[in-house]
Amino acid sequence: MKKFILVLVILVSNQFVTAQNEAYIPEKKTQKAFGEIDFMSINLPKLDPNMGFTGIHYNLFLNDWSYAGVGIYGAVSGNKGGFFTLGVNAGIKKYLSDKIFVDAGIHFGGGGGAAAPDGGGAFILPHVNLGYNFENFSVTSGWSYVNFFDGGEIKSHQLNFGLEFPLDFEYTDYESLERELNIYDLKESDWNTEASKLSVMLHVNTLKIKGDTKDTNGNKYNGETIGLAGFEVASYLDKNWFGFVKVDGAFKGIKSGYMDVFLGAGYQLSFNKNRTNILAKFGVGAGGGGGVDTKGGFLIYPDISIEQKIFEDLYLSVNKGFVMSPDSHFLTSSFGVGIKYYTHKNGIISDDIIFSEGKLKGLEFIIKQDMYFNAKRDTNPTENLHQISLQINLDIAKNFYLAGQTSFANFGNAGAYAEGIVGLGVKTNPIFNQTTTFFTQVLGGAAGGGNISTGEGLIIKPSLGAEYKLINGLSLRTALGYVKADGGELSSLFVNLGIKYNFSFLKMN
Known part of the structure; x- marks a missing residue:
């Protein structure tokens, strides 16, 4: 009888442990x-x-x-x-x-x-x-x-x-956020595939205006410098080659409103035990605004960067290059610095890295409609401003996230107004039967155009709000906040309402 009980206990314990291990590995979806x-x-x-x-x-x-x-x-x-x-x-x-x-x-x-x-x-x-x-x-x-x-x-x-x-992607449910996964358990799961490499960089750049570059009134610039803030996302095709998207907006140096967007490719050479990288990049895209004459707007972006590892997956990046039209009608020399975050995701196999564990990180995409009350203009009468916004959040911990947002006016007689801002947010754990989350965030960066009074373009935008879960991966999101321009008269309360789509991905360490 004792032997029977002992065998039964062992079998039940084994089933319990096995069930726990199976439940511990979230389902990989596409x-x-x-x-x-x-x-x-x-x-x-x-x-x-x-x-x-x-x-x-x-x-x-x-x-x-x-x-x-x-x-x-x-x-x-x-x-x-x-x-x-x-x-x-x-x-x-x-x-x-x-x-x-x-x-x-x-x-x-x-x-x-x-x-x-x-x-x-x-x-x-x-x-x-x-x-x-x-x-x-x-x-x-x-x-x-x-x-x-x-x-x-x-x-x-x-x-x-x-x-x-x-451009399919692999993911798991957002509720698995911050779960740590053992490499040996992952080897027995659908996550036992090749990892993909991704980088995200927040940066500031300066464009030193050169040549015969003129403003839209035909006046030649005299060596002015445009201060830009923005972000770059790169996805690696293999160990060295990558594609990237880069977005920047002006916050000082000229009248607000300049913006550029580039799509391109590059090659990375790593040395010093992968602690130092040299990157050559070339992008094509569109740019203009802020009174700068870029003709039709088509620009090219050759660049060389050097990066140095400063902490785990974080690198300090310094870049030097040009932002220009092909015929040099618009010509600038660019110099910038940034903080870049690298991650290997959604797989445990790599040619150059041996992983020891994985952790599930959250990613959120929010489409929303903002309304600024009584948005001050440079010359036009004051009225409400409406804009459509895209915000992307990367969870750096269970209750903290990095945020990037771009917005464009769509009602309120300010069609040329746009924003490109970044910042940090804090959120609560879900409450009320796991349906409701509260958050607060502070974003800042470049804004301008549309006769909105933003000075040279620097704004700060704190807010607080709430989210309500509709179904897995989809929530309603609303917020109340305040936007203030440094050097301009924009100083308004705002509200917004939107839809949030979120999921988790496997980050390897």
Whole structure:
């Protein structure tokens, strides 16, 4: 009898431990998604030449035939350099055969700039395209229509051309945030795959204006320096090659409103036991605003950076390069410093690193609509300002997060106004049956355009708010806050309401 009881206890204990171990490894899931780069030539009113308008989009498949996501557009030809927009996408894809599909959707957003007749900035951009699948990408083309309907004069039918490529990602539920996972347990799970490398950098840059660069009134600059703040995200294709997206906005040096966005590739050389990196990068993109004449807005960005490890996954980065138009009509020498965070994610196999453990980190994407009460203008009458915003949060601990946000005006007679800000936030654990979370955050950075009184562009934006969980991964989010410009008259209370999408990814150490 004693032996029987002993065997029973051992079996029950073993089942309990096994169940605990199985429950300890969260399920690895895959979200189907795709990226898109598209282009169209928009007919502007009066005597302005057509504006070449190019966009970068990221869309999640909601099911087998529908998708939703976000996109940012910028002018790259014509005479509206500095014209930018941000918006949300929604559409359907229906395959007519294995290779051919129809794509019908709509983009809604806000933005403007470059003295364009954009009104309040709100616009719609529906499309109907025919697409063809190749092995690793798709091409699309078809009809599109753009209408800046909030007092704007831009209304145009045109052809559009696009390039799509799959960008699926792996994740697990957000509720697994900060869970530590043993490497030996991970080897017996679906996470036993090759890890992918990602970096995120917050930086400040200076653009020293050179050559015969002029402002939009035809006046030549005299060596002015534009101070920029922004971020860069890079995804590694292998040990050395990577692709990156870089976004910056001006906060001092000239009148507020300058912004640039680059998409590019680079090569990294590591030495000193991977503690020191040298990177060569080249990007193409769009830029302008703040009275700077970049013609159509198309810019190139060659750059060399050196990085030194300062703590675990954190590196100090110093870069030197150029931001310029191909014909040097706009020419600047760039110099900057930044803090870069590297991570290997969603796998435990690497050619150059031996991992000892994993931890699940959280990532949040928030689309929201802001309203600034009585937003002061430089010359126009004071009125409320509305803007569409995209905020991305990276959880650095269970109750603390880093935040980056970009926003573009869409109502309120300030179509060219935009923000690019970063900061820190603190949040509570979920309460009320795990449905409600409270948070507070302080963001700051560059803002300007649209006749909003932001001086040279530096703003600070504290807020507090709450989130309510609708389903796993999706929550309602609202906040109340205050925005203040340094050197400008903008000093307003604001409220916002939005939707948050969140998940966890496996970070290896």
